Amino acid sequence: MKPPICCICYKRLDNLDKGGLIYFKKRLSDKKWDKRMEENGMVGHPPYAEWFCEDHYAKAKELKHLTIVEAMNLIKA
Numbered sequence: 001m002k003p004p005i006c007c008i009c010y011k012r013l014d015n016l017d018k019g020g021l022i023y024f025k026k027r028l029s030d031k032k033w034d035k036r037m038e039e040n041g042m043v044g045h046p047p048y049a050e051w052f053c054e055d056h057y058a059k060a061k062e063l064k065h066l067t068i069v070e071a072m073n074l075i076k077a
């Protein structure tokens with residue numbers, strides 16, 4: 001897992017009750033990543049998951065039905 005730093009504003013998440021990790025909809029490449037990690041018994045930070053601080057968590061959560069690329073475009077807009 002990556003350290004808990006907001007992917008939008010790069011603020012470090014000291015309080016994980018307010019912010020957190022959001023898992024977005026998996027793209028085909030994400031499903032392949034999952035499969036590869038499982039087959040090799042590896043663990044890592046999923047390419048479809050990111051940390052969000054308390055300022056950005058609610059917005060990210062609303063968009064988790066989208067892929068990470070689509071959601072990021074909307075959050076950053």
Ligand SMILES: [Zn+2]
Nearest residue numbers: 006009053056
């Ligand atoms: Zn943030």
